[in-house]
Amino acid sequence: MLTVGLNHFLIVSSILFCLGIFGIVTRKNAVMVLMGIELILNAANINFVAFSRYGNFGYNGQLMALFVIILAAAEAAIALAIVLNIYKTFATVNVDEIDRLKE
Amino acid sequence: MTESSLIKLAIVILFLPLIGFTFTIFFGKKIKYTYILEIATVGIAFLLSAFLMFTKLSSYVDNEIVSEFTWITFGSTEIKLGMLLDNLSVIMIFTVTLISFLVHIYSVAYMKGDIRFSRYFAYLGLFTFSMTGIVFTHNLLMMYIFWELVGISSYLLIGFWYEKKSASDAGKKAFIVNRVGDFGMFLGILLLFITYGTFSFDSIFSQIASGVLPFGTETGLTIAGLLIFCGAVGKSAQFPLHVWLPDAMEGPTPVSALIHAATMVAAGVYLVARVFGMLTGDALFIIALIGMISAFIPATIALTQNDIKKVLAYSTVSQLGYMIMALGVGAFTFAFMHLITHAFFKACLFLGSGSVIHAMHHEQDITRMGGLRKKLPLTYYTFLIATLALAGIPLTSGFLSKDGILAGATAFASLTGHWLFPIAGFLVAGLTAFYMFRLIIITFHGKPVDEHKYEHAHESPKLMVVPLVVLAVLSLFIWFTPNPFNADAGIFLRDWVKAPEIFVPDNARYDFMVADHVVSPGESSFYEIVYSEKYSEAVHSAHNPAIIISLLMALGGIGLAFLFYQYKKVDVDKLAERFKPLYNLSYNKWYFDELYNGYIVGGTLLLSRVLAWFDNKVIDGIVNGSAAVTRGFSSFSGKFDNIVIDGWVNFMAYLSGFIGLIFRKFQTGKVQTYIVLVIFSLVILLFLFKPF
Numbered sequence: 079m080l081t082v083g084l085n086h087f088l089i090v091s092s093i094l095f096c097l098g099i100f101g102i103v104t105r106k107n108a109v110m111v112l113m114g115i116e117l118i119l120n121a122a123n124i125n126f127v128a129f130s131r132y133g134n135f136g137y138n139g140q141l142m143a144l145f146v147i148i149l150a151a152a153e154a155a156i157a158l159a160i161v162l163n164i165y166k167t168f169a170t171v172n173v174d175e176i177d178r179l180k181e
Numbered sequence: 182m183t184e185s186s187l188i189k190l191a192i193v194i195l196f197l198p199l200i201g202f203t204f205t206i207f208f209g210k211k212i213k214y215t216y217i218l219e220i221a222t223v224g225i226a227f228l229l230s231a232f233l234m235f236t237k238l239s240s241y242v243d244n245e246i247v248s249e250f251t252w253i254t255f256g257s258t259e260i261k262l263g264m265l266l267d268n269l270s271v272i273m274i275f276t277v278t279l280i281s282f283l284v285h286i287y288s289v290a291y292m293k294g295d296i297r298f299s300r301y302f303a304y305l306g307l308f309t310f311s312m313t314g315i316v317f318t319h320n321l322l323m324m325y326i327f328w329e330l331v332g333i334s335s336y337l338l339i340g341f342w343y344e345k346k347s348a349s350d351a352g353k354k355a356f357i358v359n360r361v362g363d364f365g366m367f368l369g370i371l372l373l374f375i376t377y378g379t380f381s382f383d384s385i386f387s388q389i390a391s392g393v394l395p396f397g398t399e400t401g402l403t404i405a406g407l408l409i410f411c412g413a414v415g416k417s418a419q420f421p422l423h424v425w426l427p428d429a430m431e432g433p434t435p436v437s438a439l440i441h442a443a444t445m446v447a448a449g450v451y452l453v454a455r456v457f458g459m460l461t462g463d464a465l466f467i468i469a470l471i472g473m474i475s476a477f478i479p480a481t482i483a484l485t486q487n488d489i490k491k492v493l494a495y496s497t498v499s500q501l502g503y504m505i506m507a508l509g510v511g512a513f514t515f516a517f518m519h520l521i522t523h524a525f526f527k528a529c530l531f532l533g534s535g536s537v538i539h540a541m542h543h544e545q546d547i548t549r550m551g552g553l554r555k556k557l558p559l560t561y562y563t564f565l566i567a568t569l570a571l572a573g574i575p576l577t578s579g580f581l582s583k584d585g586i587l588a589g590a591t592a593f594a595s596l597t598g599h600w601l602f603p604i605a606g607f608l609v610a611g612l613t614a615f616y617m618f619r620l621i622i623i624t625f626h627g628k629p630v631d632e633h634k635y636e637h638a639h640e641s642p643k644l645m646v647v648p649l650v651v652l653a654v655l656s657l658f659i660w661f662t663p664n665p666f667n668a669d670a671g672i673f674l675r676d677w678v679k680a681p682e683i684f685v686p687d688n689a690r691y692d693f694m695v696a697d698h699v700v701s702p703g704e705s706s707f708y709e710i711v712y713s714e715k716y717s718e719a720v721h722s723a724h725n726p727a728i729i730i731s732l733l734m735a736l737g738g739i740g741l742a743f744l745f746y747q748y749k750k751v752d753v754d755k756l757a758e759r760f761k762p763l764y765n766l767s768y769n770k771w772y773f774d775e776l777y778n779g780y781i782v783g784g785t786l787l788l789s790r791v792l793a794w795f796d797n798k799v800i801d802g803i804v805n806g807s808a809a810v811t812r813g814f815s816s817f818s819g820k821f822d823n824i825v826i827d828g829w830v831n832f833m834a835y836l837s838g839f840i841g842l843i844f845r846k847f848q849t850g851k852v853q854t855y856i857v858l859v860i861f862s863l864v865i866l867l868f869l870f871k872p873f
Binding site: 099102103104111173174177178 | 849850851852853856857860
């Protein structure tokens, strides 16, 4: 019978990470890019918790995961505020069109 | 008074007129009465000079008071300035300040209402100051400085009415002609300085006496003497530089009296008298020759002039020629005496002519006057006395000095055989008497020519007449000698004025100037001091014939003048017609101005034209040529800059632009691209460094 071990967790988190990267790189909508970032953060959380369960590190990993969740919430609030401001300034949230940095 | 306090007195006299000048020139416009201060300073200077002269002549008659101080030190050469008080300088300063003071008083009335009234007095003060400097100096440097100061004040006063072109031209002419003479004088001073290393008369003389000569020869000394004499030729208006003096009459008449008759033009004679001790026989002979020519030519010119001041001007040149000739023939004492007597009576004549001009409302042409004797009695009589003095009639001072000069010239001729000097002298005496009485008769006698002006003529105010009377009285014999026929009897020649010691080597002197025996100091016999016995004998025997001939010549001249102009026995116009060439020669002043204009001024113009051509063609050609070459070079250099240097720089810029073009592709400005790149590079780095 299949026993769920550390490797399974790591594979899931890698898939999640890659999906996050894929989302960040390919999405045009800034909100979708933010969602990609959330995925990457959660991939990291899975790693923290998995290593906490199977490694000999005590509860540090779980605590760090809690921190990341709080941080992600704060990050989402600030990032959405930025997106709102971008929309006010450029009348769009399409990241391809916001390329003033080039000039 | 001690000697040092006399020197202090002299310094005060020197600077008083300068104070007057300074105040009047700076405050004359604002404060109306500064001219009174100026006159007062000259008046005080005159009183002090009188005191100085009498103290010097009574207490220190045989002393030479010198005071000097070091002005500048160059290495081991010290340049000293100083004052010299001897009998010559104190008598001269008395004369200068007296005439200056009288002219100041006279000018108050004469210049009344002039727009530059106070400046006029300032200039007079400047002149008095500079003339005082010339008189008191004990060295050639100070002499030269004050010499030029006198020249500039003369220039300012001749051109005083500069609105008139003739006046400003005359001022320039006087200044430039004087500069010609001064140039020679400057060379002479330099020659003496490089030879003796000093400017002061005394040390130059003592070095000559000890045998040091310029270039080591007597000829060098002759050259030095003649170069110094050049200054006198310019300032004393001697031939060939006499042309400025008649033109100088464009200045106000009191100025002519002070500067161009009595004092400044006498400075040249004074200079020659100062350096008399270093003049060799050859130099003296040339000086005598120039003096003779200058006495004769202007006397003939004065015969036909119709401008009252021009006649007097030529007469002045002629009389200065007399003095110079007298110095040249060795009659030193009489030359100096004539300088003083001439100063008084010529100042009187000029101020008298000023009075006439004033009365006739600035009419100077004597042919438009006539009969003024009744209208201007005081002017007439003072003018007459001065004229008698100038003509050399007994009882006047002029007779004494002129007779002495003629006797000296005769004695010189009898010793050396040059009879031209006395003959010219006697001739000039006759001519002088003739032209002066021609002037008097045409101006004061006869019938008025211009009735209208005659009616309005009036005797001048007291301020003008008093100086005339003073000067006329000073033209009498009594101030110089108690015996009107023998000047030697007077204290003036017996004790005061003596021929100076000669320092020239014996072989370079006139023979008669070699002393027969060594003279101990303090031995105060008259001629014997420096001259030989045979000279005093010759003078003694020439004395009486000279008196008789000169008297005959003068009386003949006066008689002819009366015959021609008073009684009209001879038709002068016909006479002029008959001797047309001679008349024209005299009337046109021997064509000196034309000659100088034609050859000297014209030559200078020609030379400057040649130089201008040279400048335009050659110098400008060279300048333009070098400019063209430079332009060629810079054009090449510009092209090099534009093509090579700029090309390289532009290429570099283009290259960086091109590289930038490639690399800017990476800079999309899209964060997502950057993230892709970051991940891509991270993966590469991980593979490269293989941390696992």
